[in-house]
Amino acid sequence: MMNDFFFGIKEFGSMNTNMIKLYFKQAFYQLRENRLISLVSIIGTALAICMIMVIVLVLEVRITDCVPEVNRSRSLYMKAMSIHQKGDTSDRSSNGCMSLTVAKECFKALTVPEAVTIVSTGGRMRISVPAGKMMTVDNLETDDTFWKVFSFDFIAGKPFTAADSESGLPKVVISASVARNLFGTVEAVGRTVQLNLADYTVVGVVKDVSKLAVSSYAQIWIPFHSTEIAGKCWYDNAMGTFRVVILAHSEKDFPAIREEAERLRQKFNDGLQDSEIFYRGQPDDRFSFIFRHWGRELQAKEAYLHYLLVIVILLLVPAINLSSMTLSRMRKRMSEIGVRKAFGATANVLLRQVFYENLLLTLIAGAVGMLFSYACTFLLNDFLFSNSENRTQIGETSLSADMLFSPWIFLAAFIFCLLLNLLSACIPAWRASRMNITDALNQR
Amino acid sequence: MKQIWNERRSNAFLWMELFVVFVILWYIVDVVYVTLSIYNLPMGFDIENTYVLRFERMTSKAAAYQPGRTMKEDVADLHEIVNRLAHRSDVEAVSLSQNCIPYNDGANSFSFYLDTVPVRSLKRWITPEYFNVFRYRNIDGSGSESLAEALTPSGMVLSVNIADVYQDAPWHGKELLGRRVPVWRNEPEAEHLSIAALTEPVRYDHFTAPDDYGSRYAAVYLTDEEMESLGETVYIEVCLRVREGQNDGFIDRLIVEADRQYQVGNLYLLDITPLSDIRAAYETDSVNELNTQFCIIFFLLLNIFLGIIGTFWFRTQHRRAEIALRMALGSTRWGICGRLMGEGVLLLLISAIPAWVVAWNLGYAELVEVTRMPFTAGRFAITVLGTFILIAGMIVIGIGYPARRAMSIKPAEALHEE
Numbered sequence: 001m002m003n004d005f006f007f008g009i010k011e012f013g014s015m016n017t018n019m020i021k022l023y024f025k026q027a028f029y030q031l032r033e034n035r036l037i038s039l040v041s042i043i044g045t046a047l048a049i050c051m052i053m054v055i056v057l058v059l060e061v062r063i064t065d066c067v068p069e070v071n072r073s074r075s076l077y078m079k080a081m082s083i084h085q086k087g088d089t090s091d092r093s094s095n096g097c098m099s100l101t102v103a104k105e106c107f108k109a110l111t112v113p114e115a116v117t118i119v120s121t122g123g124r125m126r127i128s129v130p131a132g133k134m135m136t137v138d139n140l141e142t143d144d145t146f147w148k149v150f151s152f153d154f155i156a157g158k159p160f161t162a163a164d165s166e167s168g169l170p171k172v173v174i175s176a177s178v179a180r181n182l183f184g185t186v187e188a189v190g191r192t193v194q195l196n197l198a199d200y201t202v203v204g205v206v207k208d209v210s211k212l213a214v215s216s217y218a219q220i221w222i223p224f225h226s227t228e229i230a231g232k233c234w235y236d237n238a239m240g241t242f243r244v245v246i247l248a249h250s251e252k253d254f255p256a257i258r259e260e261a262e263r264l265r266q267k268f269n270d271g272l273q274d275s276e277i278f279y280r281g282q283p284d285d286r287f288s289f290i291f292r293h294w295g296r297e298l299q300a301k302e303a304y305l306h307y308l309l310v311i312v313i314l315l316l317v318p319a320i321n322l323s324s325m326t327l328s329r330m331r332k333r334m335s336e337i338g339v340r341k342a343f344g345a346t347a348n349v350l351l352r353q354v355f356y357e358n359l360l361l362t363l364i365a366g367a368v369g370m371l372f373s374y375a376c377t378f379l380l381n382d383f384l385f386s387n388s389e390n391r392t393q394i395g396e397t398s399l400s401a402d403m404l405f406s407p408w409i410f411l412a413a414f415i416f417c418l419l420l421n422l423l424s425a426c427i428p429a430w431r432a433s434r435m436n437i438t439d440a441l442n443q444r
Numbered sequence: 445m446k447q448i449w450n451e452r453r454s455n456a457f458l459w460m461e462l463f464v465v466f467v468i469l470w471y472i473v474d475v476v477y478v479t480l481s482i483y484n485l486p487m488g489f490d491i492e493n494t495y496v497l498r499f500e501r502m503t504s505k506a507a508a509y510q511p512g513r514t515m516k517e518d519v520a521d522l523h524e525i526v527n528r529l530a531h532r533s534d535v536e537a538v539s540l541s542q543n544c545i546p547y548n549d550g551a552n553s554f555s556f557y558l559d560t561v562p563v564r565s566l567k568r569w570i571t572p573e574y575f576n577v578f579r580y581r582n583i584d585g586s587g588s589e590s591l592a593e594a595l596t597p598s599g600m601v602l603s604v605n606i607a608d609v610y611q612d613a614p615w616h617g618k619e620l621l622g623r624r625v626p627v628w629r630n631e632p633e634a635e636h637l638s639i640a641a642l643t644e645p646v647r648y649d650h651f652t653a654p655d656d657y658g659s660r661y662a663a664v665y666l667t668d669e670e671m672e673s674l675g676e677t678v679y680i681e682v683c684l685r686v687r688e689g690q691n692d693g694f695i696d697r698l699i700v701e702a703d704r705q706y707q708v709g710n711l712y713l714l715d716i717t718p719l720s721d722i723r724a725a726y727e728t729d730s731v732n733e734l735n736t737q738f739c740i741i742f743f744l745l746l747n748i749f750l751g752i753i754g755t756f757w758f759r760t761q762h763r764r765a766e767i768a769l770r771m772a773l774g775s776t777r778w779g780i781c782g783r784l785m786g787e788g789v790l791l792l793l794i795s796a797i798p799a800w801v802v803a804w805n806l807g808y809a810e811l812v813e814v815t816r817m818p819f820t821a822g823r824f825a826i827t828v829l830g831t832f833i834l835i836a837g838m839i840v841i842g843i844g845y846p847a848r849r850a851m852s853i854k855p856a857e858a859l860h861e862e
Contacts, residue, residue: 037757044750051743126714134699136715197712198505228503313468317747320461325754383735386728
């Protein structure tokens with residue numbers, strides 16, 4: 001069958017466009033002939049494509065580059081670290097975020113990457129205008145390189161500088177919705193706000209960030225030296241409240257960065273009396289990062305398997321379904337095939353016709369399924385993207401076009417269409433075309 | 445039956461699909477059944493119209509900061525704030541607690557001894573008003589007021605099921621009332637608390653089974669000294685219940701007055717959140733999982749529907765002559781329709797029987813959800829029957845339409861076509 005199929009493809013090139021037009025025209029009439037059954041087939045295929053696409057889209061949104069996390073593909077992440085007594089072989093350990101000391105000595109000191117930013121785990125702050133409005137917001141405390149690693153859309157003003165960050169000047173970047181809520185306008189640069197009752201100056205206003213940008217999302221951003229957060233550390237000053245994002249020049253540098261980070265880790269451990277820090281395989285690339293739960297070993301393999309299993313099950317049922325439908329459609333046309341064979345049509349020609357017919361059907365279904373899946377992703381946004389980690393945050397899990405529309409996804413959907421088409425149509429078609437003429441004529 | 449055999453070629457696909465779908469669908473229906481039956485059990489408390497507030501200490505960077513105040517003074521300030529909140533006309537009750545609001549993302553543990561048997565449970569570290577805020581219920585039917593009176597530094601309140609999982613414990617349920625038990629250590633010089641009241645069981649969230657660890661608790665009085673030892677007032681939750689009918693716009697009303705009324709000493713209002721939001725956040729993952737299961741059920745059923753309608757459409761068209769002949773010979777429409785549907789349901793039955801065997805074995809091998817509910821014959825019967833009805837429903841709809849179309853034809857016309 002595959003031979004016939006490839007033969008068909010090879011021939012495709014030599015055929016003139018009129019032929020192809022004719023084939024499609026024929027296929028189109030066939031589909032119109034059996035309106036209901038075509039509709040059922042299209043919906044069935046579209047549904048399968050939609051389901052798979054939604055799964056892929058949900059994963060895609062969390063992994064691929066999108067504003068402001070435009071460099072996800074060349075970023076490495078340190079979500080958490082672990083510490084235990086030197087030489088401890090039991091799995092007893094203390095797990096959590098790192099202190100500013102570790103972040104600086106073990107990661108900020110890296111020379112291979114392009115930039116390293118230190119970011120607090122985030123929390124809530126009270127923001128208010130003196131004798132004016134007040135609200136609770138999600139905040140991140142970070143440094144100036146944050147604005148290099150992530151690319152924010154500044155509506156007004158600019159980020160705080162290295163000097164601001166070093167000396168912990170009370171400067172704040174706020175999101176557009178916060179600015180609008182407090183001042184009624186996004187032109188808030190230079191105004192004074194109170195964060196937990198301390199005065200800060202607004203230096204920049206950025207477009208709202210979706211909660212799906214897990215590493216950079218907040219509603220206000222301030223230098224970490226402007227609060228007392230750096231003092232919150234324990235266990236030999238190693239554990240604390242910070243995370244690190246490393247921006248490499250390119251993906252190829254990942255091994256070199258990991259190697260250098262390992263050297264710095266050992267150097268840091270040499271300076272510790274009784275304890276030692278370790279990373280459980282971090283820094284992570286993006287895929288591992290989203291599947292890492294803070295204190296545990298990575299379970300990326302399980303995640304892969306999980307996705308594979310779900311996709312196989314979701315594929316199996318519609319595949320059986322479509323085969324059964326195509327089979328009954330073929331049975332109906334058995335006599336037609338018999339007549340045509342009697343008049344000298346080769347198996348190849350018949351097969352090609354069936355193939356085109358199904359290709360057309362699957363293409364239509366593919367387009368419908370894609371539309372469905374985008375609709376589902378937007379409509380079911382809350383259910384698909386909210387989880388217990390981001391649910392406590394105040395902002396929105398808004399989706400933007402650049403998160404969803406990428407050539408990769410179109411290609412994946414197309415290949416999937418073709419696969420379904422081959423599975424469901426060509427086998428019965430091939431069998432039908434091989435059938436004895438008399439059998440076919442007698443509808444046996 | 446004979447007809448099914450005659451059409452075996454196309455029926456084989458349908459049979460295979462029905463078999464595969466039956467097993468998958470049963471598995472999911474089973475999980476959903478377990479989840480839903482647990483979800484609908486009583487919770488033992490009520491979070492409607494309740495809020496949690498957090499008060500933080502300002503830093504030296506704030507203009508109003510008063511240097512040199514101790515934690516003891518901060519706790520006194522917090523009590524003053526609670527006092528002012530409790531005197532609002534729209535507030536019913538205000539309580540203080542540590543790490544134990546409902547649906548909290550974390551909890552303390554507690555243990556005491558019944559004779560020699562250690563009993564472990566959640567620790568509800570609270571002031572007495574907590575029972576009124578969340579409307580816990582005394583097992584004697586007297587509501588929450590009696591519980592608030594019972595909780596003292598020397599008397600604790602337990603959920604009535606606290607010792608149920610400990611078979612060796614000398615006392616269970618109501619027998620616990622009034623006993624004095626050692627706390628943390630089973631030694632004569634250990635701290636002893638008396639069991640002052642028992643409440644109905646309180647579940648941790650809607651997805652926690654009643655015999656789970658999270659469904660047993662011991663409530664212990666949170667004293668001022670203990671609050672001071674926490675070091676930060678932000679670790680202490682201030683929970684309040686708003687009076688019936690006054691809930692609308694409560695947050696806005698409170699925030700307007702926050703700086704004037706509820707900023708005492710170095711403490712200021714950091715945040716106010718309705719407990720319903722905290723519940724939604726805590727249960728998000730479980731709810732999403734349930735929704736996913738519903739989606740898969742929907743997807744599978746729709747596929748069966750399409751498969752059935754696709755297969756039977758051609759079959760009924762194919763057999764128009766037969767149908768017409770039957771009608772000409774006096775069969776009623778309903779008779780024929782019933783015959784076709786009977787055929788579909790019989791096909792389902794043939795594929796369902798091996799599927800039942802697979803399903804029973806899956807259940808027997810405990811490959812299904814058994815941590816929250818044991819796998820029993822009753823549960824198997826309900827879920828298998830539910831699955832059967834779901835699929836049969838799809839088959840009836842799927843066959844009904846093509847059958848009606850086929851029957852609307854005049855017998856003579858169809859026979860003429862022959």
